[in-house]
Every structure is written in C-alpha cells, then in structure tokens.
Amino acid sequence: xxxxxxxxxxxxxxxxxxxxxxxxxxxxxxxxxxxxxxxxxxxxxxxxxxxxxxxxxxxxxxxxxxxxxxxxxxxxxxxxxxxxxxxxxxxxxxxxxxxxxxxxxxxxxxxxxxxxxxxxxxxxxxxxxxxxxxxxxxxxxxxxxxxxxxxxxx
Amino acid sequence: xxxxxxxxxxxxxxxxxxxxxxxxxxxxxxxxxxxxxxxxxxxxxxxxxxxxxxxxxxxxxxxxxxxxxxxxxxxxxxxxxxxxxxxxxxxxxxxxxxxxxxxxxxxxxxxxxxxxxxxxxxxxxxxxxxxxxxxxxxxxxxxxxxxxxxxxxxxxxxxxxxxxxxxxxxxxxxxxxxxxxxxxxxxxxxxxxxxxxxxxxxxxxxxxxxxxxxxxxxxxxxxxxxxxxxxxxxxxxxxxxxxxxxxxxxxxxxxxxxxxxx
Numbered sequence: 001x002x003x004x005x006x007x008x009x010x011x012x013x014x015x016x017x018x019x020x021x022x023x024x025x026x027x028x029x030x031x032x033x034x035x036x037x038x039x040x041x042x043x044x045x046x047x048x049x050x051x052x053x054x055x056x057x058x059x060x061x062x063x064x065x066x067x068x069x070x071x072x073x074x075x076x077x078x079x080x081x082x083x084x085x086x087x088x089x090x091x092x093x094x095x096x097x098x099x100x101x102x103x104x105x106x107x108x109x110x111x112x113x114x115x116x117x118x119x120x121x122x123x124x125x126x127x128x129x130x131x132x133x134x135x136x137x138x139x140x141x142x143x144x145x146x147x148x149x150x151x152x153x154x
Numbered sequence: 155x156x157x158x159x160x161x162x163x164x165x166x167x168x169x170x171x172x173x174x175x176x177x178x179x180x181x182x183x184x185x186x187x188x189x190x191x192x193x194x195x196x197x198x199x200x201x202x203x204x205x206x207x208x209x210x211x212x213x214x215x216x217x218x219x220x221x222x223x224x225x226x227x228x229x230x231x232x233x234x235x236x237x238x239x240x241x242x243x244x245x246x247x248x249x250x251x252x253x254x255x256x257x258x259x260x261x262x263x264x265x266x267x268x269x270x271x272x273x274x275x276x277x278x279x280x281x282x283x284x285x286x287x288x289x290x291x292x293x294x295x296x297x298x299x300x301x302x303x304x305x306x307x308x309x310x311x312x313x314x315x316x317x318x319x320x321x322x323x324x325x326x327x328x329x330x331x332x333x334x335x336x337x338x339x340x341x342x343x344x345x346x347x348x349x350x351x352x353x354x355x356x357x358x359x360x361x362x363x364x365x366x367x368x369x370x371x372x373x374x375x376x377x378x379x380x381x382x383x384x385x386x387x388x389x390x391x392x393x394x395x396x397x398x399x400x401x402x403x404x405x406x407x408x409x410x411x412x413x414x415x416x
Binding site: 026027028030031033034035037039043045047048050052 | 196197198199200201226233234235236237238239240241242243244245246255257259261269272289292300328329333355365366368369370371372373374380383384386387389391392393394395396397398399400401402403404405406407408409410
C-alpha cells in the first residue's frame with residue numbers, strides 16, 4: 001500500500017515537472033514555416049534516329065514509276081499453289097540418253113526449277129509423281145516403251 | 155498645579171501631541187498609488203511585409219558570390235511564408251554545387267511583450283544546418299519542348315503545338331519524381347535597425363538526380379506525328395527541354411536557449 005502511494009506521488013511529480021518544462025520551453029522557442037514551389041528545367045540532346053522517306057506527289061510520277069512504287073506481293077501469306085496450275089514454266093522432263101542402258105532424268109539448267117510456294121500452316125502438298133517414282137516406273141516399263149512414251153507418263 | 159497635571163489632563167495632552175505629530179507628518183509626506191502588471195516574456199515572431207521593406211529575396215548565388223535575383227510571388231500569413239511562381243531554374247546550374255539557391259527573409263516580434271530577438275545563428279554554427287530538404291514533383295502535366303536551329307531560324311515543337319495532343323510517355327519517364335538531396339543551411343542575424351531579424355536559407359544540391367547522367371534521348375521514343383517529324387528533318391541539333399514544378403517545405407526553429415553567442 002505504501003509502495004503504491006509512493007509510486008503515485010513519483011508519477012505525479014514527473015508529470016508535473018514535464019509539464020512545467022514543456023511550458024517554459026514553449027515560452028523560449030518559436031517555429032516558423034516556409035513552403036514553396038519551384039520550377040526546374042532539364043535539358044537533354046535528342047538524336048534524330050527517325051528516317052522518313054521523302055514525300056513525292058503522285059501527279060509527278062510516270063505510270064511506270066507508279067507501278068514500281070507499288071508494294072511487292074507478299075507470297076508468304078498466300079495459299080499453296082498447286083503444281084498442276086504452274087503451266088507457264090515447263091516441267092523438267094527426264095531425258096533418257098540412248099547410250100545409257102538405264103535412263104536417268106536430266107534437268108535442263110536454263111529453266112529454273114519450279115518450287116512449291118506454300119503456307120507453313122498448311123499441310124504439305126503431296127506430289128503426284130516424284131523422281132523416285134519416275135525411276136521405278138522407268139525400270140519396270142522401259143523395255144517396252146520409247147522415250148517419248150515414258151515422258152508422257154510424267 | 156496639581157489640577158493641571160491630573161490624570162485627565164495628561165490624557166488630553168498626549169492625545170493632542172499624537173494629533174500634532176500626525177499633522178506634521180502629513181505636512182511633509184504624500185501618498186501616490188501605482189498600479190501595474192508584470193508578466194514573463196515569450197517568443198513569438200512573424201514574417202514582415204516584403205513589399206514595403208524588400209526584406210524578401212530569392213535568387214541564385216554562384217561560387218564567386220555573384221547573386222542573380224529570381225522573380226517570385228511571396229505571400230505570408232503570420233508564421234508561414236509561401237513562395238510560388240519562381241522563375242524556372244536550370245538544374246544544371248545547381249549541379250555539383252556550382253550555385254546555391256538563396257532565400258532571404260525578415261522577421262520581427264509579434265507584439266511589444268514578446269522577446270525582441272531570438273538567438274543568432276552564425277554561418278559556422280552547428281545549429282545552422284537544417285538537414286536535407288526534399289523537393290517533390292507536384293505538377294501532373296509537365297511542360298516540354300524539342301527545339302533546334304535550321305537555316306539560322308529557331309524552331310520549337312512541344313506542349314504548345316496543336317499537332318501534338320498529348321505529352322509523350324518518355325517525358326513522364328524522364329522527369330524525376332524527386333530531385334536529389336538539397337542540403338539547407340540557415341543564418342540568422344539582427345538587422346541594422348535592431349528591431350527585426352534577418353535570415354538567409356541556402357539550398358545546395360548535393361546528390362544530383364539521375365536525369366543529369368543521361369547523355370541523349372532518341373527522337374523515335376517520342377512517338378510524334380509524321381507531320382511534326384517531317385518538319386524536324388532539316389534541324390541539325392535537337393534539344394529536349396522539360397519543366398517540372400517541385401514543392402518544398404522548410405521548418406524554421408528559433409530559440410533563446412543558445413543566446414550566449416549574441
């Protein structure tokens with residue numbers, strides 16, 4: 001009981017002392033405030049990395065030039081072309097030499113080899129006749145056929 | 155004779171003598187009543203009129219001590235001073251402590267009962283340091299422009315161009331949210347008249363913002379309209395200018411505890 005009283009007295013004295021000190025400090029100090037806004041500038045060099053093609057009015061262009069400026073056709077997105085439709089380019093025909101006993105297909109170098117143009121997503125088109133098929137057919141049927149007839153098989 | 159010095163006679167004589175003493179004392183004295191109040195002093199300062207006394211100044215001071223004043227709008231309300239619309243400051247000027255931003259102000263006691271002076275603060279005093287003051291971006295839409303010269307003529311494209319509707323994202327990305335650390339020092343002294351005190355706050359950029367280390371920006375990053383890019387083709391040296399508004403707050407603590415140095 002005594003201790004409790006003593007503790008209470010001590011606490012009261014501490015609080016009172018703190019209050020007195022705070023009040024007296026307040027008398028001898030003062031606080032002012034300064035607020036503001038300031039604009040700051042930043043400068044940086046700019047590299048002109050943009051390339052713009054020169055503007056040419058369409059009226060000045062000749063018809064041939066207009067054609068040349070047209071966008072090239074992107075064949076990668078086109079549907080696969082059936083080889084049977086490529087009729088302009090003559091298909092390489094195997095030429096059987098008379099000297100050789102076994103005829104071998106010879107591709108004429110002057111003519112470009114026809115290539116299949118197809119979309120990657122599309123299934124691979126099946127060739128109707130391959131070189132191997134040609135060879136096999138020539139092996140089995142050469143004896144009774146002439147060169148012209150074997151060419152017709154292709 | 156016995157009758158004269160009887161008991162009654164003596165009583166009357168003594169009463170007369172006391173009366174006469176009183177009269178004679180009153181003849182030589184006077185009573186005045188003085189009334190007054192005594193109270194302890196307190197510190198209470200306020201900022202004083204700038205327009206009248208020109209006690210407020212804001213400017214840049216370089217290493218050689220040359221001071222360049224900046225235009226600003228200064229408003230004050232007792233214990234707070236508000237500075238706005240300061241002329242734009244090129245951050246490169248403050249880089250590496252080349253220059254300092256100085257704010258001059260003046261204060262005086264709020265009333266006659268206040269203590270007239272606070273403790274003075276000298277330049278080399280420990281109390282002169284106010285620590286680091288943050289400067290934080292407050293404007294949401296920064297001002298920007300790309301400028302250059304072509305055939306002797308100055309050309310500029312940016313916030314003021316109608317063709318450019320929005321601020322490019324790269325400008326937002328480049329503009330720092332906070333400037334590097336500004337170290338503030340405070341000096342306080344009594345003015346010549348002795349009735350007020352003058353203070354100087356110096357702000358020095360210690361750590362530069364990262365943007366100062368960037369060497370160049372690519373034009374393609376701005377996503378400008380083609381018509382603007384066509385206009386820029388012939389301009390050789392292009393330079394980007396960005397302007398951001400930054401807010402700051404500086405508390406000033408004045409005291410009398412260390413008044414010994416006065």
